Amino acid sequence: MKLGQYELEVPVFLAPLAGVTDKAFRETVCAVGGKYVWTEMISDKALTYQNSRTLKMLDLQGETEPRIVQLFGSEPETMARAALLAIECSANVIDINMGCPAPKIVKNGEGSALLRDLPRAREIASAVVRAVDVPVTVKIRLGWNDDEIVAIELAKLLESVGVQMLTVHGRTREQFYSGNADWDWIRRVKREVDIPVIGNGDVLKPEDASRLIEQTGCDGVMIGRGTLGNPWLIPRTQHFLKHGILLPEPPIEERIQVALQHFDRVLNYKGERIGLNEMRKHAVWYIKGVRKAAQLRDEIMQTKSSEEMRVIFSRILQ
Ligand SMILES: Cc1cc2nc3c(=O)[nH]c(=O)nc-3n(C[C@H](O)[C@H](O)[C@H](O)COP(=O)(O)O)c2cc1C
Known part of the structure; x- marks a missing residue:
């Protein structure tokens, strides 16, 4: 086209x-x-x-x-x-x-x-x-x-x-x-x-x-x-x-890595205060389907810094 x-x-x-x-x-x-x-x-x-x-x-x-x-x-x-x-x-x-x-x-x-x-x-x-x-x-x-x-x-x-x-x-x-x-x-x-x-x-x-x-x-x-x-x-x-080939969904490790890279960009462009708000929204979407997603969601919504968000996502990785 x-x-x-x-x-x-x-x-x-x-x-x-x-x-x-x-x-x-x-x-x-x-x-x-x-x-x-x-x-x-x-x-x-x-x-x-x-x-x-x-x-x-x-x-x-x-x-x-x-x-x-x-x-x-x-x-x-x-x-x-x-x-x-x-x-x-x-x-x-x-x-x-x-x-x-x-x-x-x-x-x-x-x-x-x-x-x-x-x-x-x-x-x-x-x-x-x-x-x-x-x-x-x-x-x-x-x-x-x-x-x-x-x-x-x-x-x-x-x-x-x-x-x-x-x-x-x-x-x-x-x-x-x-x-x-x-x-x-x-x-x-x-x-x-x-x-x-x-x-x-x-x-x-x-x-x-x-x-x-x-x-x-x-x-x-x-x-x-x-x-x-x-x-x-x-x-x-x-x-x-x-x-015509359906690629598998990426494994959880890759999803978390990409989410973390996404958060880095958000922080870079929007700064800590606005960035954290944005990240919370995206973070909840990224963890859909992850084990204990409901509990993680509550933790994400209560994060007070981008560092806390990073810790939650690193924990999911482990
Ligand atoms: C949160 C949200 C924001 C949107 N913002 C815009 C927008 O800025 N401009 C626009 O043309 N459509 C906007 N849309 C409509 C989408 O571009 C799209 O047409 C609609 O969601 C249908 O596609 P989908 O079923 O793949 O989501 C928005 C939709 C949503 C859910």
């Missing part, structure tokens, strides 16, 4: 996950063999106001191409300016969020609110495409609710203004994350446009990705929640799609 100058081989993308796919997690996914990762969603307004926390989210230094940055907003002009700023920070692809269901986003006309305002969705995409000379992609949901499915109409609109790739999460805004993703709608969208379509929703193991491609004809897959505490899911899925 081609995206601008990039030839993407069996694309398995790490989904944008706010509060999760920060630099430390993206680097961890790439360290275990993942290739294609996405930033968390970044506010166009905060970026144009040069908000310092937002600028940190755009630290892409040392990350491999294509560096895909996701922006959200509701004003075409501001989105275009934010896209240019992201490119100054070395983004290679600009992705536009048209799916976030969170009330605080939707009430500003951003994220999945755009599923109810197709002229504005089109204007935003068009303004960003005109402003930048890198590929622009969009991530959408199926529509606001079951009675307002707009995925095909929106996909065609976006294609017509020069969007080069679409990710379709097979849920409506009203579903949030409940129920099952409707892969059949992904198939229908794929049939109607010529640009690559990435399927998204409910891929929890490599075999799911293969079924998603088989059932929809999509050009690649995107995985979100399945990667929590499980960054290997991305390379294992890539391997399965490319070679």
